[in-house]
Amino acid sequence: MTGDRIIIFDTTLRDGEQSPGCSMNTSEKMEVARALVDLGVDVIEAGFPVASPGDFEAVSCIAERFGDRSTICALSRSREEDVRRAGEAIKAAEKRRIHVFLATSAIHREFKLRMDKAQIIQRAVESVKLAREYCEDVEFSPEDAVRTELDFLCEVVEKTIAAGATTVNIPDTVGYATPSHYNKVIRHLREHVPNIDSAVISAHCHDDLGLAVANSLAAVEAGARQVECTINGLGERAGNAALEEIVMAIRTRSDYFGVHTGINTRKLFPTSHLVSSITGMKVQRNKAIVGQNAFAHEAGIHQHGVLQERSTYEIMKPEDVGYAGDNLVLGKHSGRAAFRDRIVQLGFELDDAALNQAFEDFILLADKKKEVYDSDITALIENRLGDHTERWELSRFHTSAGTGMIPTATVELKCDGKHVKSDASTGDGPIDAVFRAMERIMDLEARLDDFDVRSVSGGKDAQGEVRVSITVTGKQYHGKGVSTDIIEAAALAYLKALNRADVNR
Numbered sequence: 173m174t175g176d177r178i179i180i181f182d183t184t185l186r187d188g189e190q191s192p193g194c195s196m197n198t199s200e201k202m203e204v205a206r207a208l209v210d211l212g213v214d215v216i217e218a219g220f221p222v223a224s225p226g227d228f229e230a231v232s233c234i235a236e237r238f239g240d241r242s243t244i245c246a247l248s249r250s251r252e253e254d255v256r257r258a259g260e261a262i263k264a265a266e267k268r269r270i271h272v273f274l275a276t277s278a279i280h281r282e283f284k285l286r287m288d289k290a291q292i293i294q295r296a297v298e299s300v301k302l303a304r305e306y307c308e309d310v311e312f313s314p315e316d317a318v319r320t321e322l323d324f325l326c327e328v329v330e331k332t333i334a335a336g337a338t339t340v341n342i343p344d345t346v347g348y349a350t351p352s353h354y355n356k357v358i359r360h361l362r363e364h365v366p367n368i369d370s371a372v373i374s375a376h377c378h379d380d381l382g383l384a385v386a387n388s389l390a391a392v393e394a395g396a397r398q399v400e401c402t403i404n405g406l407g408e409r410a411g412n413a414a415l416e417e418i419v420m421a422i423r424t425r426s427d428y429f430g431v432h433t434g435i436n437t438r439k440l441f442p443t444s445h446l447v448s449s450i451t452g453m454k455v456q457r458n459k460a461i462v463g464q465n466a467f468a469h470e471a472g473i474h475q476h477g478v479l480q481e482r483s484t485y486e487i488m489k490p491e492d493v494g495y496a497g498d499n500l501v502l503g504k505h506s507g508r509a510a511f512r513d514r515i516v517q518l519g520f521e522l523d524d525a526a527l528n529q530a531f532e533d534f535i536l537l538a539d540k541k542k543e544v545y546d547s548d549i550t551a552l553i554e555n556r557l558g559d560h561t562e563r564w565e566l567s568r569f570h571t572s573a574g575t576g577m578i579p580t581a582t583v584e585l586k587c588d589g590k591h592v593k594s595d596a597s598t599g600d601g602p603i604d605a606v607f608r609a610m611e612r613i614m615d616l617e618a619r620l621d622d623f624d625v626r627s628v629s630g631g632k633d634a635q636g637e638v639r640v641s642i643t644v645t646g647k648q649y650h651g652k653g654v655s656t657d658i659i660e661a662a663a664l665a666y667l668k669a670l671n672r673a674d675v676n677r
């Protein structure tokens with residue numbers, strides 16, 4: 173391994189969860205945390221415990237379950253109550269961290285906090301000291317650091333390190349920095365803060381100008397040894413720096429950066445899929461590293477080159493990021509062992525019950541379509557994620573539609589695994605009729621904001637994946653469904669979204 177290890181701090185569960193419509197329940201957060209631990213993330217920022225009892229619960233469950241494998245971090249404002257809640261939430265973790273923040277830029281001091289420089293320093297120092305009572309690993313972030321006067325930033329960093337901060341994070345909270353500017357800020361701190369070597373410098377960048385990853389790498393060049401990032405670049409507004417891009421840039425250009433990470437890159441693609449599936453936030457096809465087209469060569473001359481010698485046009489191998497393309501793998505006669513091997517290679521860890529369920533789903537699918545691709549298997553497994561937490565299940569439905577007819581649907585749902593309820597409705601089309609019938613059964617009124625269909629793999633018998641986004645009483649929910657029947661896929665997606673809304677009412 174080359175040079176220093178860069179600490180990968182993942183904030184998908186905190187900053188990422190702040191993206192509109194991306195909120196997750198505790199069991200979904202646990203699923204993401206498990207994937208992050210398997211991926212080899214060093215620090216998992218699990219949430220903001222003081223924000224709500226739900227956040228507190230999620231952070232403490234993650235701390236209890238995974239705190240021996242990754243460091244579990246809780247976010248806290250510089251307020252006594254916040255710090256104490258954060259400390260309580262992570263206490264079960266063997267490896268734990270409190271991340272305290274306080275804004276330092278003139279604009280935040282004046283308009284948000286109404287505090288002067290001396291008050292800011294005093295508050296920051298007190299909070300770091302209090303956090304140290306709960307754990308030895310304490311991170312401090314001067315929020316909006318990039319827009320803070322350099323002299324004052326140096327002073328804050330020096331005083332918080334002296335108070336016990338072991339990591340100082342320099343956030344570009346509003347995505348304002350450019351790579352050489354951010355590099356200079358980090359260098360300036362290294363040159364002007366006398367005790368800087370007693371703490372790790374961390375980068376935290378937002379993508380408002382599309383520079384989050386470039387800025388983070390510029391910070392690494394300047395000596396930052398922790399990078400804060402999220403899977404798929406999820407996060408507030410334009411998002412955070414994408415973990416997969418940072419990790420693969422450091423790895424592919426280790427000749428240049430001279431550093432390494434502890435990430436198991438073969439889990440990048442499956443983890444990206446999982447997060448996209450749970451949050452409902454789609455990954456664009458041409459997204460670096462984890463997009464469906466990231467390794468597709470279209471131009472004839474490129475294809476020819478790759479066939480002769482892959483490195484002519486490929487700087488990374490698809491298998492190094494666990495890319496599941498459209499490679500044909502299994503058919504109806506593939507056995508359970510072959511199926512299980514494939515699942516492990518795709519990066520999933522299923523217990524026996526989940527494996528049996530997935531195998532049953534696979535056999536049903538193999539009956540309907542001749543060739544089953546990796547992407548089909550991924551879709552099947554993701555389709556079942558979080559199933560156990562769902563109150564309403566689709567037992568059956570029937571639709572009728574056609575030119576000159578009124579589209580109608582009859583739907584039967586099972587509630588809590590026992591009561592069966594059914595209803596019927598008309599609609600603008602068969603899918604709309606199914607949606608309306610479900611709303612009648614569950615007594616929920618939803619507005620459909622987004623409806624998206626794609627085919628999971630190639631061919632006429634391919635599975636269709638439907639994603640919906642709905643609003644129920646002002647809140648947004650997502651759902652995804654997969655089936656060879658597009659109406660069924662839509663019904664499953666809509667039901668998933670309605671179930672999420674149902675839990676919250």
Ligand SMILES: [Zn+2]
Binds near residue numbers: 187345376378412
């Ligand atoms: Zn942020």
